[in-house]
Amino acid sequence: MQVVTGEEMREMDRHAMDDLGMKEELLMENAGRQAAHALEKKSAPAAGMKTAVLIGKGNNGGDGFVLARVLQEKGWNVDTLLLSDADAFQGAALYHKDLYERCGFTWEYWSEKKSERIRKEYTLIVDAMLGTGVKGELRQPFKEAADVLKKAEGTVAAVDIPSGVPSGEDPVPETAVQADVTITLQCPKISAYLQPASRFYGEVEAVDIGLPGKALRKEREKKQLWTGQDAAGTLERRSGDAHKGDHGRGLLIGGSAAMPGAIQMASKACLYSGAGLLTAAFPSSAAAVPAGAPPEVMMLPLQEENGYFSREVQTDDLSADAYDAVAAGPGMGRGKGAEVLVKQLVEQAEGTLLLDADALYFLPEHIEALQQRRQPVVLTPHPGEMARLAGVSVGEVTQRRFSLSRETAVRYNCCIVLKGPHTLVTMPDGTQTINTTGNEALARGGTGDILTGMILGMILKAQEIQPAVSNAVYLHGLAADLAVQHEFDSYAMASTDIISYLPPAFRSIISSL
Numbered sequence: 001m002q003v004v005t006g007e008e009m010r011e012m013d014r015h016a017m018d019d020l021g022m023k024e025e026l027l028m029e030n031a032g033r034q035a036a037h038a039l040e041k042k043s044a045p046a047a048g049m050k051t052a053v054l055i056g057k058g059n060n061g062g063d064g065f066v067l068a069r070v071l072q073e074k075g076w077n078v079d080t081l082l083l084s085d086a087d088a089f090q091g092a093a094l095y096h097k098d099l100y101e102r103c104g105f106t107w108e109y110w111s112e113k114k115s116e117r118i119r120k121e122y123t124l125i126v127d128a129m130l131g132t133g134v135k136g137e138l139r140q141p142f143k144e145a146a147d148v149l150k151k152a153e154g155t156v157a158a159v160d161i162p163s164g165v166p167s168g169e170d171p172v173p174e175t176a177v178q179a180d181v182t183i184t185l186q187c188p189k190i191s192a193y194l195q196p197a198s199r200f201y202g203e204v205e206a207v208d209i210g211l212p213g214k215a216l217r218k219e220r221e222k223k224q225l226w227t228g229q230d231a232a233g234t235l236e237r238r239s240g241d242a243h244k245g246d247h248g249r250g251l252l253i254g255g256s257a258a259m260p261g262a263i264q265m266a267s268k269a270c271l272y273s274g275a276g277l278l279t280a281a282f283p284s285s286a287a288a289v290p291a292g293a294p295p296e297v298m299m300l301p302l303q304e305e306n307g308y309f310s311r312e313v314q315t316d317d318l319s320a321d322a323y324d325a326v327a328a329g330p331g332m333g334r335g336k337g338a339e340v341l342v343k344q345l346v347e348q349a350e351g352t353l354l355l356d357a358d359a360l361y362f363l364p365e366h367i368e369a370l371q372q373r374r375q376p377v378v379l380t381p382h383p384g385e386m387a388r389l390a391g392v393s394v395g396e397v398t399q400r401r402f403s404l405s406r407e408t409a410v411r412y413n414c415c416i417v418l419k420g421p422h423t424l425v426t427m428p429d430g431t432q433t434i435n436t437t438g439n440e441a442l443a444r445g446g447t448g449d450i451l452t453g454m455i456l457g458m459i460l461k462a463q464e465i466q467p468a469v470s471n472a473v474y475l476h477g478l479a480a481d482l483a484v485q486h487e488f489d490s491y492a493m494a495s496t497d498i499i500s501y502l503p504p505a506f507r508s509i510i511s512s513l
């Protein structure tokens, strides 16, 4: 499902109306009607149940008039409250206000006196005050209404976007409406996947307002949610007569005497994500690696210096070209040996390259070499690592997750996996997928190493990098979801427990094929 900024949505609407001749009144009818149906499915009206619809003068309010008419036609007990002057309505919103009135339905103005009623009387309060046209802090009386909604006992359902929440990457004013559910029109807006905006949305459901496919395709910089359906549709099939070489040879470089576990976790996750053959290269004194890694992994101990890779290590020692893909970083530290290795890998490794954790630290010095590479490179930063790659603060990474990922992926000529809630995968051409799995159990040390192992396992023989990486991210989150649903609690578990849920995660995708 496509995800857009407010401007992109407006551009698609404009194309449907101006170029294809679709009437704005029709789009608004579809929008309000579909939003009403979505609410009907969520809450069939019980006897005595009352609904309030709060309406502003823009097109979001126009949607509200349609929704209020549709619900009343179905017998719902609805009070419609206007927050703008009746004379201020224009265009399609005015058309639907008039239609609402001609159909015999009434409205009244919002007033401070009604606050207490709003708080207590209504089972459902629909926020159709402001949509994607909002700018900055809410002004009165919207601000006061948003405050009342925060204290309301009933469910708050926003149409398109909670009033006051920007659709893009602008800061979110604290005055914005806090919704329990948001019925978003046609495409979710990117702020639904940004912090802190996402917490204002509550549950998000998208409804089809009938924009023609031609208008939807108008949007150039494609962003889409990556769902189970996408994973099932793109997970590459494994042939019954394959041999181990057909499933790819991977090389995983990392570990140190202090951090041997990173490479163990990454190795196991890699084997559980489809790798045919895996070799782990680690500093020879990281003796715990052979002891803790699965027996299937081939071991390549390398020259070391104080527990870390020696600066004498050469990529020739690794025979990196014998592998379909090479991953480096987990637990390797930022010593001179790691620095030398990363430089050589970027400049010389021929297959697909995956760089994670400490390996990312050195990359700002190698942008030119990365730009010249012909084979794909995948980077898996968390927000702190992304801040260093992009040369910005962590706060800016959080706020400008989409645009910053795109700029950085283009500049580095790499696929960037920006980790966090709704992990974002951005390709060097700027296309983006937003992950839909995962939970707070992933916020612990080691889960990044597991993801690196999984991505390595899944890109080894991939025809295309993007679906392989997006699927690894999806399955990683799904394994964490299943672990929490079936056995663990996000408090009481370790990262390695997630690996044991990889088989059911893969099975659930494969069985849905």
Ligand SMILES: NC(=O)C1=CN([C@@H]2O[C@H](COP(=O)(O)OP(=O)(O)OC[C@H]3O[C@@H](n4cnc5c(N)ncnc54)[C@H](O)[C@@H]3O)[C@@H](O)[C@H]2O)[C@@H](O)CC1
Pocket (backbone or CB within 6 Å): 010, 013, 014, 024, 027, 028, 031, 056, 057, 058, 059, 060, 061, 062, 063, 129, 130, 131, 132, 133, 134, 135, 136, 137, 138, 139, 140, 142, 159, 160, 161, 185, 209
């Ligand atoms: N053709 C379209 O563009 C369609 C748009 N639709 C709806 O239209 C919405 C966008 O409509 P509009 O562009 O009219 O914008 P809005 O309905 O979001 O409202 C814009 C109005 O809000 C006022 N405003 C802006 N910032 C404010 C603030 N901080 N405090 C108080 N008032 C503020 C502006 O003066 C303007 O009058 C979408 O979110 C969606 O709900 C749907 O009807 C489907 C079709």
Ligand SMILES: [K+]
Pocket (backbone or CB within 6 Å): 060, 127, 128, 129, 130, 131, 158, 159, 160, 161, 162, 163
């Ligand atoms: K709204």
